[in-house]
Amino acid sequence: MRAGAYPAFALTAFQSRLAYRNQVWASAFGELVISFAFIAIWTAAFAGQVVVDGATLPEMITYVMIAGLLYWNTDRLINDVGEAVRTGDITIFLLKPLSYPASLLATHFGHYVFDQLVVTLPVLLIVGFSVGLLPPASLFHALMALPFWALSWLMLFTLGALCGLLAFWLLTAFALEWFLKGIMALASGAIVPLWFMPGWLSGILGYLPFAWVSYYPTAIYLGKLDPPATFLYFGIGLAWLAALGGFLAWLWSRARHRLIVQGG
Amino acid sequence: MAAIISADGVDKTFRQLKRQSGLAGGLRSLFSRTYTEIRAVSDITFAIEPGEAVGYLGPNGAGKSTMIKMMTGILTPSAGALSVLGREPHTNRMRNAREIGVVFGQRSQLWWDLPVRDSFALNRHIYDIPEARFADNLAFLTEMLDMGAYLDRPVRQLSLGQRMRAEIALALLHDPKIIFLDEPTIGLDVVAKDAVRKFLARVNRERGTTIILTTHDLVDIEEICPRLIMVDDGKLLFDGELTRLRADLGSRRRLTLEFATDPGPLPLATATLSRDEGAAKHYLLEDEAISLIDVLNEVGRGHGLKDVKLEEPDIEEVIRTFYQNKSRLAGAAS
Known part of the structure; x- marks a missing residue:
């Protein structure tokens, strides 16, 4: 196994996306429409009030945009893994001198960078110049938002890969995809921040790994957590990532064992 | 090695x-x-x-x-x-x-x-x-x-x-x-x-x-x-x-002899007649050791032989024979 091969996977995935120009335009346009829809909803919800539950309207608009940027669509990842399992193409990866999970991570990192660069960033710029977005609350919060961003993507990748791998036992990733989507829509805070939820609900969701996908990184960008809390939640997030990553590694070793003993 | x-x-x-x-x-x-x-x-x-x-x-x-x-x-x-x-x-x-x-x-x-x-x-x-x-x-x-x-x-x-x-x-x-x-x-x-x-x-x-x-x-x-x-x-x-x-299966090469006119029945020791169409006669060569020369020597001159065609058995046939023999063997064993 050569580490140099993995960046090549990311690059190849990125290149493969350039093949469909129309898809790029369509997704960017769709993203833009959804963003303006969310902005309209929050503007209406504030109904002229300046502060609701400690958040201002500009904060809310910034929240929706950043949380949306972080809430990356894992469909492609789940499908890739699920299909590879269902069709048996996964054996092709076992025939190469590389680690399948690592090549998957590299490939989808390529997709992620593509999505952010080509779809999300332009939308963010358009909204930034037309509606306006808030800068990070402070230099500290700006700097901390970056590792939280990395953690957010790794968490998403791990959750998506887990769902895809479960197809080994369930033979379809379709139902899991919907399950994850439903959970994520609520628990990641991508649509509604946890601070607007009833105390008992945000109490639970605040400790589930999904909240690290959108809620915490965005809340930190907006300065809603003080430095000690920021570090504390970063630590909890890391622990979650380690636990889920460990589960993923275990599941993959089980899947591999099943493949090489049972032939899939 | x-x-x-x-x-x-x-x-x-x-x-x-x-x-x-x-x-x-x-x-x-x-x-x-x-x-x-x-x-x-x-x-x-x-x-x-x-x-x-x-x-x-x-x-x-x-x-x-x-x-x-x-x-x-x-x-x-x-x-x-x-x-x-x-x-x-x-x-x-x-x-x-x-x-x-x-x-x-x-x-x-x-x-x-x-x-x-x-x-x-x-x-x-x-x-x-x-x-x-x-x-x-x-x-x-x-x-x-x-x-x-x-x-x-x-x-x-x-x-x-x-x-x-x-x-x-x-x-x-x-x-x-x-x-x-x-x-x-x-x-x-x-x-x-x-x-x-x-x-x-x-x-x-x-x-x-x-x-x-x-x-x-x-x-x-x-x-x-x-x-x-x-x-x-x-x-x-x-x-x-x-x-x-x-060779193991007894390679049966196919031989076709074409004559200018029907020479009548022509039994050979070196080859087995499989089909007689008069002027064209089809034989099977069972023995690997027998060459075309041997057959032609036996046929000899005087029959007005016009053309000769010798075909190696194709692999499909060899394999088919092989699997058939195998199932016969299996049938006999059980």
Whole structure:
């Protein structure tokens, strides 16, 4: 196994996306429409009030945009893994001198960078110049938002890969995809921040790994957590990532064992 | 020379969940599951020398793919010893993978949306191929497989024949010592099949790459593989030269004699008359030792012999006879 091969996977995935120009335009346009829809909803919800539950309207608009940027669509990842399992193409990866999970991570990192660069960033710029977005609350919060961003993507990748791998036992990733989507829509805070939820609900969701996908990184960008809390939640997030990553590694070793003993 | 692949009493048994039919059966299976054992490969022993080209042949479900998967390290044998390049393949999957190339006729290893060249470039990184070596190999393979015209086209735009050539090139870029091909000519037209066969035979001859090939198409075997391993029901039936198989089965060459006019009945000691059409007479040559000269000497001059045609039995017929004999033997044994 050569580490140099993995960046090549990311690059190849990125290149493969350039093949469909129309898809790029369509997704960017769709993203833009959804963003303006969310902005309209929050503007209406504030109904002229300046502060609701400690958040201002500009904060809310910034929240929706950043949380949306972080809430990356894992469909492609789940499908890739699920299909590879269902069709048996996964054996092709076992025939190469590389680690399948690592090549998957590299490939989808390529997709992620593509999505952010080509779809999300332009939308963010358009909204930034037309509606306006808030800068990070402070230099500290700006700097901390970056590792939280990395953690957010790794968490998403791990959750998506887990769902895809479960197809080994369930033979379809379709139902899991919907399950994850439903959970994520609520628990990641991508649509509604946890601070607007009833105390008992945000109490639970605040400790589930999904909240690290959108809620915490965005809340930190907006300065809603003080430095000690920021570090504390970063630590909890890391622990979650380690636990889920460990589960993923275990599941993959089980899947591999099943493949090489049972032939899939 | 030491064997590059050796199998010693290799077995592979799969445990398959027994599905019970009907709603009641389905409900019952929620609580108690019964399994049936399927022996896909049973007691296979062979040794392959470096540089050999071996055809692995058998009907559907004979255990060909299972054996290929075990040799490539993605399936563990249930019993017996298997060694590829001096290593146990499944415990050394990564190291094994560096030194072998694999082509599945039914699965693609190319990136669908990208030009062929990009998939090749990715493989350069995966196998850590030195730049100069990569360029040489790419040039050689492009020329030999006539890929120049479509190297920069996305894979999804290629014909099946073009794609298969690209798959084979992809599997050879890192100079594997052994290349495994699982039905590489499946679905190809005559021209494309021919190109693939000629190329594989040449790679085997010139580069000394060991070739293991499973196929349904017997012409593949005839043109690429001097040696044949035949399996059925997971068991080894035959291992040896194709010519020996012919000889073992009593190679019955077909002889046709054409005369200017019907010479009347013409029984021969050297050949058995199979069909008499008057001016054209068909014989079977049962004995390998008898030559055409012997027959012509016996016929002699004076019958107005116009033309002679001698046909070797084609491989399809040889194999068919072989499997028929086998089932007769099995029938007699039980």
